[in-house]
Amino acid sequence: MKFKAFNDSIFGALMRSPWWISAVIALVFIVGAIAGLPKEYWAVGVFGAVPFLVIAVLAGWRQARAPSASRVDAVAAAVAAMPWPAFASAVQAGFERDGCQVERLDGGGADFALNKGGHVALVSARRWKAARTGVEPLRELQAVRERLGAREAVYIALGDISPSAQAYAGKHGISFMAAPALAKLLRGLKG
Structure with a gap:
């Protein structure tokens, strides 16, 4: 199924980009949360990385199935x-x-x-x-x-x-x- 409504969003752009870009953004969220937030709030900060991890997995799956x-x-x-x-x-x-x-x-x-x-x-x-x-x-x-x-x-x-x-x-x-x-x-x- 295609999600045409999100083609012009950051998530649509990331779905068309190499998978590792979303993974790097997720890693930046995680490192930023651990470095910038008190320990009791790490989980909340790390949770912001979840959409980017999901996009990295979806984009990687699509790219692996695409013809060379x-x-x-x-x-x-x-x-x-x-x-x-x-x-x-x-x-x-x-x-x-x-x-x-x-x-x-x-x-x-x-x-x-x-x-x-x-x-x-x-x-x-x-x-x-x-x-x-x-x-x-x-x-x-x-x-x-x-x-x-x-x-x-x-x-x-x-x-x-x-x-x-x-x-x-x-x-x-x-x-x-x-x-x-x-x-x-x-x-x-x-x-």
């Missing part, structure tokens, strides 16, 4: 060389392995409808090889999303995403699946 940079590069190169039918089959298999019911959509805007636990997400993947993504394909995805009443929208892109496309996506709650997330989705792909 070389694996991300290998998968990106492999999928960039694929034709659409092979790529679509690989993406569909990845989503199905993650527990989604996948329906292929014909027409513009969205290529897949994912259903998991009654929640529908639309995925646009056909332009995954584009060197730069602009606003227009996101508008098409958003139009299909509104028409079908989907909860989420995901755009798969290996190339750069223009600032205007990023702004549009942020305004409409469209998320991007770039090479690292694609490598995780296609974890069985030989790179």
Whole structure:
């Protein structure tokens, strides 16, 4: 589950940072509490380190499960060389392995409808090889999303995403699946 409300907080920033940064902050809390507080209040001061220890463990767990940079590069190169039918089959298999019911959509805007636990997400993947993504394909995805009443929208892109496309996506709650997330989705792909 993603906690989108905390993405702009210190805790969201620490979740995206290396795990050891949170561990160092927790250590500073602990040392500061022991050095600066009377002995009977150490526990209260040390308790302030608990959120940072939890974040260190969660961030470390996520980072240990993430594909390596070389694996991300290998998968990106492999999928960039694929034709659409092979790529679509690989993406569909990845989503199905993650527990989604996948329906292929014909027409513009969205290529897949994912259903998991009654929640529908639309995925646009056909332009995954584009060197730069602009606003227009996101508008098409958003139009299909509104028409079908989907909860989420995901755009798969290996190339750069223009600032205007990023702004549009942020305004409409469209998320991007770039090479690292694609490598995780296609974890069985030989790179």
